[in-house]
Amino acid sequence: MTVAEKPKPESAIKPFDKPAGGLSALASSILCLREQGIIGKGTRTLLRSNQPEGFDCPGCAWPDRNPHSTFEFCENGVKAVAAEATARRVTPEFFAAHTVSELAQWPEHDLEAQGRLTTPMRWHAESDRYQPVCWDEAFALIGRELRALGDPDRALFYTSGRTSNEAAFLYQLFVRQFGSNNLPDCSNMCHEPTSQAMPEQIGVGKGTVTLDDFERTQAIFIFGQNPGSNHPRMLTELRQAARRGCPIVVFNPLRERGLERFVSPQHPLELVRGRGTPLASHYYTLRIGGDLAAVTGLIKAVLEAGAQDEDFIAEHCAGFADLARTVADVSWSTIEQGSGLERAHLEQAAQIYIQSPASIICWGMGITQHPRSVATIQSLVNLLLLRGNMGRPGAGACPVRGHSNVQGDRTMGICERPAPEFLDRLGAEFNFQPPRAPGLDTVGAIQAMADTPGMVFFALGGNFAAATPDTAKTHAALRNCALTVQVSTKLNRSHLVHGRQALILPCLGRTEMDRQANGRQAVTVEDSMSMVHLSAGMNTPASSELLSEPAIIARLAKATLPDSTVDWLGLVENYDRIRERIGRVVEGFDDFNRRVRVPGGFHLRNAARERDWRPVGGRARFKAHAPDPLPAHQSSAAGLLTLTTVRSHDQYNTTIYGMRDRYRGIAGERRVLFISAADLQRLDLPAGTWVDVVSVWHDGERVAPRFLLVEYEIPTGCVAAYFPETNVLVPLDHHEQRSRTPASKAIPVRLRPISAVAP
DSSP states (O other): OOOGGSOOOOOOOOOOOOOOOOOHHHHHHHHHHHTTTOOOHHHHHHTTTTTTBBBSSSSBBBOOOOOSSSSOHHHHHHHHHHHHHOOOOOOOOHHHOHHHHHHHSSOOOHTTTEEEEOOOOEEEETTTTEEEEHHHHHHHHHHHHHHHTTTTTGGGEEETTSSSSHHHHHHHHHHHHHTOOOOBBBGGGGHHHHHHHHHHHHHHHOOOOOHHHHHHHEEEEEEEEEEHHHHHHHHHHHHHHTTTTTTEEEEEOOGGGGTTTETTTTTTTHHHOOOEEESSSSSEHHHHHHHHHHHHHHHHHHHHOOOOOHHHHHHHOHHHHHHHHHHHHHHHHHHHHSSSSHHHHHHHHHHHHHSSSSSSEEEEEHHHHHHEEEEHHHHHHHHHHHTTTTSSTTTTTOOOOBBTTTHHHHHTTOOOSHHHHHHHHHHHHHOOOOOOSOOOOOOHHHHHHHHSSSSSSEEEOOOHHSSSSSHHHHHHHHTTEEEEEEEBOOOGGTSSOOOSEEEEBBBBTTTTTTTETEEOOOEEEEEEEEEEEEOOOOOOOOOOOOOOOOHHHHHHHHOOOOOOOOOOHHHHHHHHHHHHHHHHHHTTTTHHHHHHHTTEEEOOOOGGGGGGGGGGGGGGGGOOOOOOOOGGGGSSTOOOOEEEEOOOOTTTTTTTTSSSGGGGGGSSOEEEEEOOHHHHHHHTTTTTEEEEEEEEEEEEEEEEEEEEEESOOTTTTTTETTTTTTTTGSSOOBBBBTTTBBOOOOOEEEEOOOOOOOO
């Protein structure tokens, strides 16, 4: 049955009145395994997920609580594992039956649902089909195209956050030996503001807390994050904190069930009763983009109460006077207008913070994808420093990253602006001169491909065509390339939006056995709290033709760099050899092979956690920021709304597992727009109306057609919808001021009712 012949799932909009987790999560997990045809295999595989002798879940980067626990997975982890371990296959026969033009009409969910790729494929323009190609021929083609460029910076090398430390290290080494720092990655589109903001203040760009701190903390503040869908294992920590009386204070524009109440599937009595544990003690639905104003209000309330930690500030900090002066000059009316919250509510939250002897502040992409995300994150760090909540048990910064090794990839050198010290060590270890000129980030890569015909784009994982902003411009840019190459496990949009030549290189997944010349191999990953541990798959590979990511990179380098003195193929015979070289290049990885074999791995040193401020000149630094006036498009006179893009519960980044968003009460439909009752009344648009969503920007309008209006608890003037369907609305130059992360959480839009909707 073709996609066109499939019956469309029946749409249903029904509010969800149960806690997150619980029996509904168990039922969803079982259904997922059944849909993939792997009830038995899937169950066996899950029991090895996040275990010392098993594999790291290919989902989120939340750390493991107990390396010897039997169950260390969540509902969305089940979906990620089941999608990879699926019984379904995308064979050469599948590609023979479908042209690329036909597949390009399929929705993301149907592409994902076809299963695992089995064979290297090359696109042929004459037939508009992918056809099998042998590995040697594929690598020879890539090598020829790269060498023919003349200028190494005419090539772009993208990286996904699921790539292992070993693959990431080899990849950046290859790219730099090729002569470029063009290493755009998924971090450019998510936590880049975190990586830029925090080092300027505390010398590190990573979280300063561990899971032990969640056991000791006296207050948890959560900004712009929906852990119920994006990091469900975090709910266990929040449940334990709430049950011992720890306040959990949430600032988020949408009411999210996963922050309100949770039933742990690992507690049978709670599971049977179904009532669950209330999580958020205080929930503030601030205006989209109002976080900087809200945090400024919290800081102002602390200072007006005289509750700053004078001793900590005097001993450890610089810049306090400037911060105090800047915040004093911001009026409460400006803060209220910018945040959409009342002064009394902000003072209430500040009082909780003041009364807590140890507080953790968490944030997600609801903070990082705004025009002033760096300023907002630095203000969150200011708030922590203000009361000495850095380097104290139970306290600190907790940026919650997404994919399971997105932090490790950056540690391994996947960065378009590498530190000179890193390049010095890399060059000394491998006897070459790495390029020093900054490379291109994701936004710069899209613009370069659009402006320069004939570039080469190589993607180590990910789904660049779907994940990026300004969809029409991104797709045109990719089609402007001489060659596009995708290293993938599943069929996705990026295989169908390609250059004049295109290759699909299928690779092993996280759950699969990796056999090299010296036997079975394990890779390593780094979680959101800087724990580094081994990951070894257990399943027979989906196809005998699959290669591991390190093997693909080694053979690519061998085919492209004939004069390289690196023994590329020798390194991948035994991944310990890669780790030996990592240990001599990457700070904190000395004695890597021994330390990572301890059950649970090892924790990378974090100077700020030890109150060692030498990386920032000996003192932690306050960075003063004032919120901007309310943007013009948010005034009632403008008649515009502010759109934030979100994931559904059946989704991880651009991977669409199903058509359900259980906690928000949506089934069978993804083109929905969440909007307040007040805005529905003001616009005279009843819930259930179909509209086009039109973004308004200096260079014109962009349209995302056919969205169903769904009434939801969200501030007036604000709306929300799923990506990647709404990425088309995000202008390429609408990005964070310093880090250039696309501002996908703050898009000015208007709604255009449509009278008829195609079936």
